[in-house]
Amino acid sequence: MKSIINYLAEIFRGIVALIKGMKVTGYYFIHPGEIVTQQYPENRKKLEMFERFKGEVVMIHNENNEHHCTACGICEMNCPNGSIEIISMTVTTEDGKKKKVLAKHIYHLGMCTFCNLCVKTCPSNALRMGQTFEHAVFDRTRLTKVLNRPGSVLMKGVDK
Amino acid sequence: MKFDIYDFSSFTNSIDKGLMANMSPFWAVTIEMIIIGVAILGFYAVVGLYLVYAERKICAFMQCRVGPNRVGPYGFFQTIADLIKLLLKELIPIKNADKILFNIAPFIVIIASFMAIAAIPFAKGLHALDFNIGVFYVMAVSSMGVIGILIAGWSSNNKYSLIGAMRSGAQIVSYELSVGLSLITIVILAGSLQFSTIVEGQRNGWFIFTGHIPAIIAFLVFLVASTAETNRGPFDLAEAESELTAGFHTEYSGIKFAFFFLAEYMNMFIVASIAATVFLGGWMPFHIGGWEAFNGIMDFIPPFVWYVGKTAFVIFLMMWFKWTFPRLRIDQLLTLEWKYLLPINLFNIILMAFIVLMGWHF
Numbered sequence: 401m402k403s404i405i406n407y408l409a410e411i412f413r414g415i416v417a418l419i420k421g422m423k424v425t426g427y428y429f430i431h432p433g434e435i436v437t438q439q440y441p442e443n444r445k446k447l448e449m450f451e452r453f454k455g456e457v458v459m460i461h462n463e464n465n466e467h468h469c470t471a472c473g474i475c476e477m478n479c480p481n482g483s484i485e486i487i488s489m490t491v492t493t494e495d496g497k498k499k500k501v502l503a504k505h506i507y508h509l510g511m512c513t514f515c516n517l518c519v520k521t522c523p524s525n526a527l528r529m530g531q532t533f534e535h536a537v538f539d540r541t542r543l544t545k546v547l548n549r550p551g552s553v554l555m556k557g558v559d560k
Numbered sequence: 561m562k563f564d565i566y567d568f569s570s571f572t573n574s575i576d577k578g579l580m581a582n583m584s585p586f587w588a589v590t591i592e593m594i595i596i597g598v599a600i601l602g603f604y605a606v607v608g609l610y611l612v613y614a615e616r617k618i619c620a621f622m623q624c625r626v627g628p629n630r631v632g633p634y635g636f637f638q639t640i641a642d643l644i645k646l647l648l649k650e651l652i653p654i655k656n657a658d659k660i661l662f663n664i665a666p667f668i669v670i671i672a673s674f675m676a677i678a679a680i681p682f683a684k685g686l687h688a689l690d691f692n693i694g695v696f697y698v699m700a701v702s703s704m705g706v707i708g709i710l711i712a713g714w715s716s717n718n719k720y721s722l723i724g725a726m727r728s729g730a731q732i733v734s735y736e737l738s739v740g741l742s743l744i745t746i747v748i749l750a751g752s753l754q755f756s757t758i759v760e761g762q763r764n765g766w767f768i769f770t771g772h773i774p775a776i777i778a779f780l781v782f783l784v785a786s787t788a789e790t791n792r793g794p795f796d797l798a799e800a801e802s803e804l805t806a807g808f809h810t811e812y813s814g815i816k817f818a819f820f821f822l823a824e825y826m827n828m829f830i831v832a833s834i835a836a837t838v839f840l841g842g843w844m845p846f847h848i849g850g851w852e853a854f855n856g857i858m859d860f861i862p863p864f865v866w867y868v869g870k871t872a873f874v875i876f877l878m879m880w881f882k883w884t885f886p887r888l889r890i891d892q893l894l895t896l897e898w899k900y901l902l903p904i905n906l907f908n909i910i911l912m913a914f915i916v917l918m919g920w921h922f
Binding site (some may be wrong): 411418420421424425426428429432435436437439479 | 618621623624625626834880881883884885900905
């Protein structure tokens, strides 16, 4: 007798569980507002990517065209694909010391896998991930970018 | 020629008379058969295509997506574009495949569902074959499709195809039993195997209401078993994309693949129309015995609309199942049939027989 009750209870529990699942999908079916798909080419103007989205590596510049990069080369060493090249130059400061400064921070977008290691390992937080993602070009050479803006200098006080 | 949306029999009779008057009975019957064949073929293609569209849209909404929306308004012509693509695709010949069986298999599958559709009453008088053993005929013919699936799996010379086909065989042999027994439950109540009589018997209330408890149990069992019989999710073990690539139709390409695909959707349509006819009254409007005014209003809606509405409801339920439930393992599948559905079904038949004997139904 007990086994029969268990058998029926099992069927009943099974049906209840199935109805619970159907309630979830049924809710989504009658609520079109829950749709998360972005209609991309149409909503291009107002499309906003998420904070965590990794589109490309960019160098942070402030309004005085100053960046944080000390040309230490740690990002270049850490990049698994070799998509970063640091070209530095030596300048003489006003008190006669020789100092290495950044000439060009070259970034090969075509080789980047957006792993975020360069951003993570940068000791002076000079890099961040940008949110643009429309990177298609007709010429491969245009994927090689120089991240420091022309005429930009190192921010004072970063290299202590 | 009188065209009546509420009763097609005068329309079909006038065609019959017109043909009989102009030619010998042999040619008249031949032309009638050709007309019916072409009509059903056209209906088959359109319904198959739009069931695929409906499935994609419904599944998309249930998964918080939009679904096809590029070809035509709301993606309405998406499946037609897909069909054109499939027609233009290359038919890849398989080395070491059994050529004859490999080419015959998709036709067997599609002919099985094509034959079943002929026996379905679409509206009053719109009924190609009204056998006195209609329910039995549909059961017999629709289970022929599994032979095509087995042949397809065997002749492909591919281990995935063979395993998929064998699973399909095991599945259909098991679930055919439940489908048959749940239909027999209603046949006991209706007292007939003929579809027209079954529909006529629901004039004062559909069988799911007049048969109350056993009819509802039979309807639920039929829904589960027929979903399994059509190889649809959550019982799509014959295809099993994750472990068998595509099961029995792995080696098929182009229009031969499209035949399997179309046949799957048409089988769903056929079992849904059988469920609608046997349990929900077919083309019979919603009647409550004794409420003449209410019944009169319900009669105003054409029978064809009632039939399509009920079938669409059952199809929607089956799609809802597919996109909600996780897939079963093969042993769970057989456990569900032999340990749960079959005993419930047998008990249910006895219950229904007892209720009919005592006259406890409405």
